[in-house]
Amino acid sequence: MNEIVYDVIIVGAGPAGLAAALYTSRDRLKTLMLEKLAPGGQINTTDRIENYPGIERIDGPTLIEQMQKQVVNFGAEIKSGSEVTKLEKLKNGNITVYCDKDKCTARAVILAPGSSYRKLGVPGEEEFRNAGAGVSYCGTCDAPFFKGKHVVSIGGGNTAVEETLHIAKYAGKVTMIHRRDEFRASKVLVEELLAKANEPKSNLIIKYNTIATAIQGKDKVQSVRLKNVKSNKEEDYSCDGVFIFVGMEPNTDFLKGFVELTKRGFIKCDCAYLRTSVPGVFVAGDCRAGAAMQLATAVGDGVLAAMMLKEYYRNPAWWKEPVKT
């Protein structure tokens, strides 16, 4: 039997990949999406999206369910539980994508594998790494496990602020620590956070200029070693759990040696057309160099990469052409 050659294989079924698939499937291109887990990626762990234009408020899983339905209705095929391990450019220009037990070939590929939680890298983080033992990277998922308890949340970005506000709905007390005295998060979120911390009898405390140097306990978290980076004062701070929100790392290990990556592992591309170093391989979303790491921009990337496919099909030499001005 002849092997199916897809028009496009999309690696990753998060917002970027699903947006790309919407456009390719509406263009009647034979589209296969390969997803390591289930569609959605990081956005599945968000219970409140209120910066996606046109939608006042929605949770991640609902949005993803709708996006998924939309692409499947237009004919895209989604294979969940398919972890891509390797890609290979063939002499005829096609690209073979290898999964654990399977391989498939396409005329072009859109890489949209997203990003994962960055680790703090302190003693105890690995040892207590599940919500039962006390270390978590997802407040949306694990906050209910800490009802009435005292938790420490770490970070100063949008995720840290949003997730800390969510955790405060469940926990008896939340101590948020940030390594500086100014938040990276959007002003509107910081205002909400400070308003919550300033409420009379608030269960939210913020400690600035503070880092965690160890997570400690016996079988489960019992305290965090805190250090004030200005005074160098250290203390063992009692708590039942630690939520770590210190940013994201691109999921690109499997691409080493195939496409060019930056030192931090982001996929190099030209930002106008999202072409990578390998002809026929586009990139979209959080995993690319220069990504704004937003839902709306990931979706925009997916759409752009899908539209650029046609330029490549029309003329593969277009890959090397400079960006039109």
Ligand code: NAP
């Ligand atoms: P982020 O914006 O990179 O913020 C990471 C935070 O962790 C920063 O405050 C950083 O401190 C701190 N940090 C990093 N390494 C640390 C360490 N080793 N020890 C202590 N603190 C450390 O990451 P994010 O909040 O996960 O967000 C990722 C992207 O998604 C961002 O572009 C963000 O805007 C976006 N996002 C948007 C929304 C939204 O718009 N609603 C929601 C979630 C995420 P410094 O500030 O000192 O560097």
